Amino acid sequence: MQWRNTSARYGLVSVVLHWLVALAVFGLFALGFWMVGLSYYDPWRQSAPDLHKSIGILLFAVMLLRVLWRLLNPAPAALSNHGPLTRLASKLGHGVLYFGLFGVMISGYLISTADGRGIEVFGLFSVPATLTGIAQQEDIAGAIHEYLAWGLVIFAGLHGLAALKHHFIDRDSTLLRMFGR
Ligand code: HEM
Secondary structure, X not given: OOOOOXXXXXXXXXXXXXXXXXXXXXXXXXXXXXXXXXXXXXXXHHHHHHHHHHHHHHHHHHHHHHHHHHHHOOOOOOOOOOOHHHHHHHHHHHHHXXXXXXXXXXXXXXXXXXXXXXXXEOOOEEEOOOOOOOOOHHHHHHHHHHHHHHHHHHHHHHHHHHHHHHXXXXXXXXXXXXXXX
């Protein structure tokens, strides 16, 4: 399997980045959902949010790499059985996923740094606070983060279902291409 995308298939880097990000998004959503329900005395009360934030920062770095790689490596051409509407829906859908991802990560960063403290990433390095002191920053960013996270996982779920429809009903190579086939 080649590293780079070709006009017919996704390369190894795009495939690995796609599935790594998908795993991280669903994992962070589950972790976030679970951690907000933890009681004050739960042993995970402190470490679960630390883990959530650390993975979120690493995901942001991975997404920057992904966008850079995407700019250097155009995606494969649309399959010939995809009509203009399918092509448009897929372009718009992927755009929404990219924007949704950055929206969730940026709002998460703004919640965590609202009090002026940076984010410790696995105790290895710290990402400093930049934008602080906005009135009710934590609450506003928190609400945006929650709504966008729900929107993103629901949309990603629909995107996954669309891929399965292409595979099992249309029997085309849309899904196989995302495994580099
Ligand atoms: C949070 C989860 C997910 C996110 C954020 C996500 C995001 C994306 C994005 C942004 C693209 C466009 C790639 C590009 O060309 O730059 C893409 C393509 C694709 N994704 Fe996902 N995805 C997710 C989950 C899934 C799942 C669960 C499946 C399958 C069950 C899937 C199947 C595909 C396929 C087949 C393509 C290629 C579509 C094409 O060639 O036009 N994705 N995904």
